[in-house]
Amino acid sequence: MIEQYHHKVTNSFMLWFDHYLLTKGQAYTNISGAKCYNYDDERLDDRFEAFGSPYKQWVNDSSVDGATIANGIYIGNTPSGEYSGGSRGGLKLDFHNGRALIETNDQNLDISCDFAVKDFNIYFTNETEDDLIVENKYSVNSRTPSAIESYIEPYDYVLPAVFIAAATSKNEDFAFGGMEETTINISATVLAEDSYQLDGVLSIFSDAKNECIPLVTMADHPYDEFNDLKSGVYNYNDLSSGNPNKLFLNRTTTSKLTDKIRKSLSNDMFVGFIDFEVQQHRFRHQ
C-alpha cells in the first residue's frame, strides 16, 4: 500500500511530539561511558551481536541543544563505528532500544557508549488506555544508579513513557471549491514515575495549543530498519524548515488520573492524559 494521509499525520506528530518535549522540557539526561551488555536477540540475523545499555530510548535529534547524540561506540577505550561514507562500518546503533549491534562473533567485547537518554520514551500504540495502565508490566529507565546494572530487554516498553494513539478523524466541508476541514483526535497517555515528571509533560503540551506541525512523509523518517539514523544525522529543524504543508494544533486538553484511583494500580505510576485536536484544511479529492 502506498503512503496515505494518516501515515503522514502520525509520522509527523510523533516526530514533532518528541522534538517538542526534548526542546521545551530539556527532557533528556546525558550519559557518558555507559557499559553495554551482550545478550541474545532472536530477531537479529546471525551476523550481529547485540550489546544493550541500561537505558532506552536514546536521543537522536541533533537540533536538541546540549544533548549528546551517540555516534559510534567505545571498544575498550578505542572509539569505533563513527558514521562515515554512508555507514558505521560493521556497527548499527539502535537508538530505539538503546543498544549497539555489532557484526562480530565475539560476545565478550568491552563496549561502552556516550548518549543522551530521553526522560520520556515515546511510543505509538494501538493498545487501549486500560491495557496500558492496568494490565501492562513495564521496565523503568531509572535515573537512580543501581548496584546491579544490566541491559533492558529490547522491544519492551520502558517507563517513564508517553503512548500516542490516533483515535478518531473526520472530514467536514469547509469552503467552496472542495476544501475540507480534516480533524484528527490524537490521545497521549503519560506514565510517569512521580508527580513532578507528570506535571512537567502536561504543562508543556497544555501550552502547545496553536502550534503548527510540519507534515513529514514516511520516507523522511530518520530511522532505518535497525532504528539507526539513515544518513548518520537527524535534525528535526532542518527536516521541517521551509515545509509549508502543516497541521494545526487546534486544541489540547490535559488531565490526570485521580490519586484515589491511582493508588489502586498494581504498579506505582503517575498517570496523565493529553487529548490533541489536530486540524488541516485540504483538498481531499485533488
Next chain:
Amino acid sequence: MAKIPIDVLNALKKQAPRELKRNFNKEFKEKFEKTKKELIDEFTSHPVTVEISSGPFSANISGTLSGVSNLFAFIGFQNGDNPTQPILRILNGITYRESGNAKSGIGKEYTIDIPTADEIFAITPMPWATGRSWAKGIETGISGIGYLLNKSSRSSRSGVAIQAEKKIRGGRFNNTPYISALIKKYNKKFKGI
C-alpha cells in the same frame, strides 16, 4: 416629497412599536419555551441519559457497551451520583433577552444564551480523570479504566461493576452522538424562532 409632521411621527413612534412589541414578546416567549422544552425532553429521553440516570443497576439500553454492564458502572461513577443533573441544570437555565429593534423591517431581536457543547463538557468530569468529560467521551470513546480499576480494587465505587464477569474494553465502546449533536440541532431550532 411631503414631510410627515413631527407630532404625527412622534405619535407613530409611541403607539405602533408598543403594540407590535407586546405581540412579538408573547409570540417569541411561547416559541422559546416550546423549543426549550423539546430540547430538555430530547435530552432526558436520550438512551444515554436514561441509562446513566438509572444508576448502577441499569441495562445497557444505549447499546454503547454491546449490552454488557452499563454506562454508570463502566464510567466508574459512585453509587448515589447523579451525573446528568449538571447538564439538566444548564439546559433549564437557558434564557433569552431582548436585544433591540430589528435592523431591517418591523420586529424585535432577541439573544438566546444557549450553552456550547464545550461548556457542557466542562461540567461533566470523568470520575477518574477530572480534566476529561464523560459526556464528550460518549461521542469520542471511553476507555474501560474506571471499570477495570473498580474491579481490581475490589471495592466498587459503583456497587455492581465488579459483578460483571465479561471483560469490557475501551476498544469495545460504541461511540454515540450525544451532546454536540443535540446542541447543534437546537442551535438551529432556536435561531429559526
